[in-house]
Amino acid sequence: MRKIVSFFGDRTEIFNMLNDRAEKYAESLGFEYKWAPQLPFNKENVIEELKNADAGIIDIEPYNDEIFSQVKDSSKLLVRFGVGFDKVDLKAASKNGIAVARTTAANTSGVAEMALTLILSAKRMINQNQDCVKTGNWVKNVGNELIGATVGILGFGNIGRKLAELLRGFDCTILVYDPFPNKEAIEKAGAKLVTLEEIFKLSDAISVHVPYMEETHNIVNAERLALMKETAVIVNTARGHLIDEDALYEALLHKKIAGAGLDVFAVEPLPLTSPLLKLDNIVLTPHVSSQTVESLWNIYKMAIDICADFYAGKGSPHILNQDYNEA
Template sequence: MKKIVSLFGEESDVFTSLNEKARAYAASLSLEYVWTPMIPFQESAAIEALKDADAGIIDIDPYGESIFKEIADRTKLLVRFGVGFDKVDLAAASRFGIAVCRTAGANTLGVAEMALTLILTTRRMIATNQKCVASGQWTKNVAHETIGSTLGIVGFGAIGQAVADLLKGFNCKILAYDPYLNEAAMRAKGVKPTTLEELFTTADAISLHLPYTTETHNLIGRKLLERMKPSSIIVNTSRGNIIDEEALYEVLASNKIAGAGLDVFGVEPLPLSSPLLSLENIVMTPHVSSQTHESLWRIYELAIDIASDFFAGREPKHLLNPEYRAR
């Protein structure tokens, strides 16, 4: 029986329950499943856990040659719990004959819902108003409605499209920027394709849905942020380093834009010294867009299905490094 070791999740009632369910599901597919919580991540502990596994389910932590060379004798598959894979050295994994997959699509609805939540929360100044109530100030802050507004989506993949679908119920005009999609395909989804500059100039709310790459590092910098209207807001549920946080702080602190909603940051956990924490026109959450019971189970289920297909000799879904076969 092939053995899966999952390093994802913290020791809590929620994750204990999910992993019991995952263990039962794996058993139904004739797979052994072991959960070894790995928070905080330690490379030596990860090696110890994975070297006795045929497959591993891993978090967002860095995985490179120093790990692969220790586990490759037995471990032939790693499944990234989530979508981003910028911290996994795919070339090194291929050199050691380790296939790497991701659970793309399983968290789409959860992340899209979180993006919508941050848009609504930021547009209606919920955080500011909560602080007013807590401090005894019954201030009537005047906010903006999302209904009938113009939404800009940067990155129109599965999550960006799901956000657009959710916002259609708000009768929004939706602009989208994605250099990898043709305009006809975007129009077929009911959005108007546009340039990045025009999107930042026009939109009342901007939602980012990009992978983190060398090309997208600090893509959203001072020049784009200063194009935004004073009444507009920006939301990021993708990767922190896509936004230049120093420039974002400056436009928020000077009220050049109305607000921001962030679930991701350049450094996580966000340092207590971050100037972002001093702002009142920002909503922040600790990278929890996919942390719903429903999304988490879809991810566990897909990760186990990927392992089942792989060990049955079938092509696994969402394979990131087909070059692993050349070893």
């Protein structure tokens, strides 16, 4: 029986339940399943586990030639729990004959819902108004409605499209920026393709969903933040380095924009010395956009399905380095 080892999650009631379910599902497909959570990440332990497994379900830590070269004779497939793969050295994986896949779209609903939650929270000034209740100082903060507003979506992949779908009930005007636009999808969503400058100038709320790469590093910078309306808000549920946090802090401190919501940060956990923590017009959450029972199970199931297809010789469109078998 082939073996899958999963490194994702922590030892809580929810993850115990999900991994029990994953174990039963993997066994139904003919796989042994082991859960070996890494808290904190231990490279040596990961290597030993992968030496005794056929496939691994990995988290966000770096995976490079040091790991691949030691596990290549056993584990031929690594599946990223989620979609981001910027810390995985795909060239090194291919050199060692290891396929790397990701669970594309499995967490779409959870992340899109969180983006909407952050937009609503920032626009209705939930953080500030909660403080009013906590302190007993009932100086009410008056926000702006999302209904009928213009929302800009940076990146119109699965999550961006789902967010657009959720916004239909709010009668919003949807503006889209995407460097590789799917015009049919944009038209179907009733959205309008615009430039980056137009997104920042015209939107009442902006949600960031572009992948992180060299070209998108700090795509939200001081210059673009300066284009935004004073009543506008911006949220990020994608990757921390997409926003220049120093520039965002200055924009929020001086009320150049109304608010922000961040679920991801350049450094995680967010350092307690971060100036962002001093602001009252920002909502901060600890990278939990995909942390719903529904999305997490979708990811587990999809990761196991990818393993099953791979070892059945079916391949997978979710494999990122299709040249892995040329090693």
